């Protein structure tokens with residue numbers, strides 16, 4: 001059972017520069033069942049942006065945002081609205097946000113914090129991309145998770161062991177921070193590396209908040225138990 | 226005069242690495258420090274270097290201090306969460322340790338306990354920020370401290386990393402947080418170092434250049450393969466390879482080191498020596514480098 005929740009409004013607005021236009025992509029998969037995706041997230045986010053001076057150029061309800069190929073195809077059809085937007089907000093789990101970031105050459109921001117997966121790793125297989133840390137950082141790292149792509153989960157750039165794009169831990173393993181740097185450079189947001197981040201809140205993923213547990217699927221499972 | 230004063234006066238500073246023993250036998254480390262004490266200003270004590278288990282840095286720092294040497298405590302993010310890091314730093318200050326070098330730390334898989342949990346609760350930027358808070362009399366949670374340290378904080382940078390830009394971004398953050406000096410990973414390519422200096426001149430933070438004497442071509446190749454962030458250029462390896470006797474190897478090793486130090490000296494505020502057991506060469510290296 002995947003659990004995610006919408007980020008606090010102040011944090012979402014904090015990512016934006018004045019007047020930036022946004023496109024909203026909401027996942028209709030797992031997150032929809034806990035109210036952090038689906039039509040509800042689109043409505044919630046629309047209200048937040050329009051009340052705060054950010055025009056919404058369009059939105060898309062994607063069946064499973066973590067299916068990178070499918071979400072890429074669906075976004076092609078949205079090209080007119082997408083090209084009008086400065087940034088994308090994605091209401092999906094950490095894998096979904098990263099899948100969208102990989103198919104769009106714009107800043108892609110998470111609208112959610114992923115708290116737990118209950119073992120489900122998304123439809124973009126290959127590697128573990130999200131550790132459900134409950135404090136999604138993808139807005140600062142170009143949509144590439146620093147906790148899973150960096151062997152040490154560092155938050156402010158590469159360690160001394162990063163050399164020619166390779167991680168010190170293993171030959172052939174790409175350095176996550178080199179990837180993040182290249183991506184931020186590509187979307188013109190290297191300025192994000194000039195800010196200090198407060199220490200990560202490690203408890204955020206340890207306990208699923210009680211309010212998030214009251215979903216139909218969760219209750220069904222409990223009944224079956 | 227202590228390290229902080231030397232740096233603020235713009236003196237050319239010489240620090241030397243000291244490695245705690247694998248075990249409790251501290252004799253050799255202390256004797257080495259006693260032999261080198263008159264050539265160097267401070268001893269920089271490693272914190273489980275390369276993730277290999279050794280005695281704690283703080284213990285050797287305290288013993289060095291008791292013998293009249295000035296220690297620099299290396300602190301990595303690898304083994305302790307934010308609580309343990311702060312606790313150990315407060316304790317170190319109470320034991321008379323005034324200098325800290327804050328670094329990320331190698332990943333445990335590179336060491337002799339590869340299954341150890343890689344902590345990295347904070348990263349090196351956040352560790353520097355935490356020390357700054359302690360210096361100001363507050364812990365990371367914002368609580369007030371009864372009595373607080375006033376550490377001189379150093380940080381590391383790999384000056385010849387490729388590509389360099391991602392490392393520079395992180396270095397700038399550390400400079401913003403007010404570090405008192407930077408120490409570089411060992412430099413074997415003075416030209417690359419000069420290019421680095423040109424890019425960071427504006428930061429206004431003193432830089433100590435890392436120097437490791439190469440014992441052999443084999444060691445150079447080993448470092449290229451196995452030591453994170455070190456690169457020895459091929460011509461230097463060939464120079465060492467041409468040595469026939471042990472004496473010749475030592476002479477070439479001194480030559481190479483002295484040559485690099487002379488080349489970088491006008492663009493550095495000091496050097497950090499890592500003799501790796503060849504401490505007997507240190508006086509010769511300094512002499513030949515004209516320090």
Ligand code: SF4
Pocket residue numbers: 093094095110113114129130131132133134135136137138145146147148
């Ligand atoms: S920062 Fe990484 S681990 Fe945390 S929620 Fe986002 S993708 Fe998942």
Ligand code: SF4
Pocket residue numbers: 149150151152153154157158159160161162163166167168169174175176177178332
């Ligand atoms: S080399 Fe890169 S990915 Fe590996 S631990 Fe260092 S910063 Fe992280």
